[in-house]
Amino acid sequence: MYDVTIIGAGVSGIFMAYQLTELHPEYKIMLIDKGKKLSDRNCRARSQQECSCNGCDQYIGFAGLGKSEGKFNYTNDFGGSLGRKIGIAQSEKLMWEVDHILCSFGGDKAELYHTYSLELEEKAKNVGLDVFTTSVRHLGTNLSFEVFQNLYEYLLERIDLRFETDVYSIEKAECFEVTTSTGNVKTKNVVISTGNSGSEWTYAQCEQLGLVPGPARLDLGIRVEMRGDQLTSILKDTFETKLHIQREGFEGTTYCMNPNGRIIRKYQHGLVMPDGQNKREENAQGNNLNFTLFVPSFYSSKEEADNTAQQIIGGINRGGERIVVQRLRDLKKQEATTSTILSSNSIVPSLDGEAGNLIDEVPNIYLRALQEFLDRLEKLIGEPIDGETLLYGMDGKFYEAKIQTNDHFEAEVEGLFLIGDCSGETHSLSQAAASGLYVANLM
Structure with missing residues (x-):
């Protein structure tokens, strides 16, 4: 019996798994993804027509879209509604915790920069424009790969990982039973963190559990x-x-x-x-x-x-x-x-x-x-x-349609959580990762 099973190894799932291992080393945790581990994500197709991946390696697999440019914007001005859901101060605190974790795995090789300028803000307002501000840790593709590979190796020693695994169904009785192409999993809690790429699958699973997506x-x-x-x-x-x-x-x-x-x-x-x-x-x-x-x-x-x-x-x-x-x-x-x-x-x-x-x-x-x-x-x-x-x-x-969740990102089915972009609340790497930390802190 697992304590937590996370479906989707994008940034929200990765950061949640990391935080759980830090807070609860005694927990038994499973992380499942339809895609491949990071080192095997090698789609080189120049066009979509040429791609033969079963779920394109460019988007699906360990680190998800975090594998691409790895641009982390630390702000509540844009990138989702995490601040409205859990509070501005809490959201900012968690995003800076995301940055600390990235840096501890090698992300500090990329310089942090800021876009705030009071002079520009005032000039823009005078001509009918607003300026959204952020602090940015832009890893770039190569450093992003290095950082997430380090995270992968950290998690590999502490949790169970399954890749190239299809999840067929999620059923709830006394506990959850997750039916997959690599065997069934019994677990106390299920966290869906499939991002935008898994939207059709997410909606199908939620429909089976009686949950209805919104606008x-x-x-x-x-x-x-x-x-x-x-x-x-x-x-x-x-x-x-x-x-x-x-x-x-x-x-x-x-x-x-x-x-x-x-x-x-x-x-x-x-x-x-x-x-x-x-x-x-x-x-x-x-x-x-x-x-x-x-x-x-x-x-x-x-x-x-x-x-x-x-x-x-x-x-x-x-x-x-x-x-x-x-x-x-x-x-x-x-x-x-x-x-x-x-x-x-x-x-x-x-x-x-x-x-x-x-x-x-x-x-x-x-x-x-x-x-x-x-x-x-x-x-x-x-x-x-x-x-x-x-x-x-x-x-x-x-963007994903929102499945209704409470302040803890828990759906109407007790023990089922939706984090990251598939929650409909986050639209950026930083806010998605922060949502993973937030839910982990509550478990």
């Missing part, structure tokens, strides 16, 4: 690629910033700002999207700056949100990997950008997109939000945005 959020936005020096005046004291605009009918927030980075293709939920890569990543150094302005929408169900993304982004993809790109000047003129125009553009695209017209392919609310934001940004930096700035359609950020 869902979807963020869609246009990724912007501009001259590398365009935002120098507001980035002189910080590596990046996060700006927010709110107007009647929409709000938008910049995400994943990458000075001197590049744009790459991101594969998620069967869709292909433009994504930013930081200059600190291998072969990612460039001359441009890129970010996405995400606009959130809310839907009655996760299925409705996913269908909307499929219609919009899937429509752009046209069954392949197509991403459309347009110059800002042409968008303002409501004219298509042609491949000839693109080939002589002063801002050289870092992603091979198809020249076209976003007006024909992107709902107006996202174009309106971007243009209003760029108008305000011009006032903030004191100069026009270069007309040859490139706009890529379309980026997406997916």
